[in-house]
Amino acid sequence: MILAIGIVTSSAHGQVDALSDINFFQTGIISTDENKFSISNDISIREFFNGEIIRVSGHTIEGFPYITYSKIIEEKIETRGIIFIGGEFLELLFKEELPEESAVKKNNNLQILVQYTQRVYSEKPAHLDVKVYDPTKNKLNDFNQNYGFLTNKNINVTVLDENKDVFYSDEGVTNEKGLFEIEFFIPERHPRETLTVTIIAEDEHSKSSKILQIFTLGTIPDNDSSS
Structure with missing residues (x-):
């Protein structure tokens, strides 16, 4: 699943194109320690500090709300987030590499x-x-x-x-x-x-x-x- 987000972001951070370099935009998948979820097209994106911080919030296809923050650090992007499931917040896990480039566990x-x-x-x-x-x-x-x-x-x-x-x-x-x-x-x-x-x-x-x-x-x- 590859999402096309209709938002243009100007970047003053070298080769980093923030939206296209956020991995879960490319895969359409976010994960906790135990489960994977498909993100829907219901997405809200906001930028802070001249685009150095990007907040993404929305719902998965399964109906769970989530929010992530991505920060540009030395031309790399670090992403953290949480998802609300069963009355509690769970940490989302993000890998630097895309799943198709990593070994399948x-x-x-x-x-x-x-x-x-x-x-x-x-x-x-x-x-x-x-x-x-x-x-x-x-x-x-x-x-x-x-x-x-x-x-x-x-x-x-x-x-x-x-x-x-x-x-x-x-x-x-x-x-x-x-x-x-x-x-x-x-x-x-x-x-x-x-x-x-x-x-x-x-x-x-x-x-x-x-x-x-x-x-x-x-x-x-x-x-x-x-x-």
Whole structure:
């Protein structure tokens, strides 16, 4: 994922073109110690001290707000940031090199793609379809790609409510299409809240994870015919 940001930045710092040299603009990915997130096009950029400090804020595609600060130091860019997940701020990690230029770590080389119910009323099911791919064979992150998927990978899914109590959990293995499907119901009169879903894919040599949000909407209004 490569983002084209429609902002022009003048730079008085040698060869450093601040926006194009911020690595996560090139990859479209920000990471914590355990998870990777895709940034959306909903981005706000501000410059301070004549462009020496660049602040970027926005939301990931998974719905988590983040903020980063990049500082130009001797024609290099140092970036730090945080992301808000499950009621707490987590530190974002940034590497100087782009992922395609660095060695792939064995403990995080499974690509997890998900199609899921993002918003759900009480007394309705939430669906979660997880597919696991070899990331080198699915560079477009296409959930429906019919090759490159990985079978017999262990999947663990944990859903936490806003009190960090387990709302639902399940585990199993991917099938012959690299797919693992689950469904869970939202109880009657369940309040509006944000559920945090953590998905872990694992085999003998690799372990990767993905985190996302599901919003419960409470009881269906009388004038809403949602099924």
